[in-house]
Amino acid sequence: ETIHETASSFGAKGIWGPEKTQTGVCRLTLSDLDKQVRDWFINETKQLGCSIKIDEAGSIFATYPGKDNSLPPTAIGSHLDTQPTGGRYDGVYGVLSGLEVLRTLKENQFVPNYPITVINWTNEEGARFPMSIMASSLWSEQVDKKTIYNLKSVTDSEPVTVEHELKRIGYLGDTKASYKHNPIAAHFEIHIEQGPILENEHKEIGIVTGVQAYAWYKVKVSGKASHTGTTPFSARSDALLAASKMIAKGNEIATKLGGLFSVGILELSPAVVNVIPSDVSFTMDARHVQDETLAQLVEEAKLEFTKISKESGKSISVEFDHIYTSNAVKFHPDCIKCVSDSATQLFGESKVRQITSGAGHDSCATSARVPTSMIFIPSRDGVSHNPEEYSTPEQVENGFHVLLHSVLQYDQL
């Protein structure tokens, strides 16, 4: 219910069915809608007796007191921001499940041993400001404040900075964004799988043991523009033909190595029906569960693409600009055990499986500093970043139960 209430109040967009719960959500980070859902979240958690901290990157820490408040809290974190064409579950589910844990404690007048904090990390999506997992990476001291403050929005007609928007919506907090100054004991995150594995295998819960490594590059192919009608094949330096062969080859290499290779963006010029493209640039998103094999995948792609460019005409060349690499993450055995025990107790061995996350999450950042693990629930058709993103109410509730039990088990531990 809370998922659908917040979706309809704060950013419903992208209708895909007749029910009023069948829309997606567009709630870009640090937008007016993001401010509204943040205000609502603070109000809800305050009513439960939480104290609120807002850090320099706008991340909200709503802390529910335990018996001993001298130690750092156990954290449940994810994000309330969405993609421009986002669904109702990605990120939101994690924060609202944390809220539901606190509500459950309150209703049952259950006091944990140690405090529990629910975190809304700013800009996990990287859609408005082009750095995903932004605020949690600042907190883990893997990026610096200046870099994130100066990030410029790519979705506004007049670009603004992160710092400007934090101030504008009143969420530039005074808590230092650092695991040293604002520590947590552990980080649990529940999320939709965003892939088809659990659904295909009829599993209810994914015990996430880690996150695969990924590397992003911009590949630029330069050839020579010429007339499509008058230029024999032998005289061409066709940048798009070369890029097409690279895309097919990248797929082959990744298949061979058991990794992934995808091209999400491709741009070309001059973009005229009867002119052979001189310039093509495309993004390359390469993934593998092992850092070494990912490096090998990227290396082979570079070699093969260069070979293709040489074979494709005398004036063709290719360049690789590195955008971002996220190393493989292995979650903490203690946290994995809490999730595994809880899931198995609640649903039985046959309904759960260990899984490696294909996508990055805020937990990648926290995992660098504190014990961390994640819980996945099935995503219908594996769809995400799309209004049609869907998990059934039962799946949503199942995941919530695993989260609740995991956090209480960790609290005991």
Place this chain on the structure above:
Amino acid sequence: ETIHETASSFGAKGIWGPEKTQTGVCRLTLSDLDKQVRDWFINETKQLGCSIKIDEAGSIFATYPGKDNSLPPTAIGSHLDTQPTGGRYDGVYGVLSGLEVLRTLKENQFVPNYPITVINWTNEEGARFPMSIMASSLWSEQVDKKTIYNLKSVTDSEPVTVEHELKRIGYLGDTKASYKHNPIAAHFEIHIEQGPILENEHKEIGIVTGVQAYAWYKVKVSGKASHTGTTPFSARSDALLAASKMIAKGNEIATKLGGLFSVGILELSPAVVNVIPSDVSFTMDARHVQDETLAQLVEEAKLEFTKISKESGKSISVEFDHIYTSNAVKFHPDCIKCVSDSATQLFGESKVRQITSGAGHDSCATSARVPTSMIFIPSRDGVSHNPEEYSTPEQVENGFHVLLHSVLQYDQL
């Protein structure tokens, strides 16, 4: 000299070298600059004693009188409009060589047997209003007036129609645009090759015997958007991977059949680094000297693309929208002979060759109604539709001599 004078006065743009003759030209059809060059052209030809007709599509016929003016004139035609990133020679060279022929007659007080008309055909490029070879196709009655009048500009922020722009610049003439009402006896056109063949073979003149057929399609590949990190290859319907394989396959088919296949425009959505593209559309420009083989090329491409789409995931499909087909053109033996005799006399067998035009020209339209042929001169590196388009002053002059002799030989004939 006239080429460079008109370029610097009417639309010089796109500097590529230190000399003031080293810029391209941007003179979109029916723009203010096009009006200026038209006014200049009329003034120049009037001074030579020409009478002027302007037809309903704005095409200008500047007619130099002969001894017997009761028969239709021999025409020299091409176009003064350019691509947005045009060079100095494409089109312009043909009209200004016609002017130079008239100047030469005048200077030498030579009166031809029959009148000679120099034609500036409106909108050959199809860059501002998306129909190439527009006004000459109206004249040959291969398209109708309503269609061309209603064409909307694609290069203006507020689109306007051809009719609007003809009126605005004062070039909506009262001569009916029809080969029946405004006849010519024959059509000669001199043009840069726009390809590398003459240059590579060290030839001075191409005797153009015809134009290859070409067909344009928009190919739409529909797949399913999903997350690049969480979607195994087996669960993908990657529209860009499928399109890439199609582009490589199209190239193979054309190579096998001795034709051409090119993709100049490719667009995709949603265009996010970590989202597999659901929709890709690309233009397909297929060419062959024979209509039947072109049809076979297109047929094989359709079959193979459909096969690729079926092999590339359960939710992939492909659609083909026909944009335009231009049938193969064979020029008239009489006109070809005039060009061939003139070129061989002036430069010798070893410096001339027969050639098929890879690109469409206004002569394709006139050829449907009256004896027509073309003369090509070499294009440096085969470059055209680009500021760096270049032919040497000697090449330009050589072509002019062949044109002059050809037209006078036809006049004798």
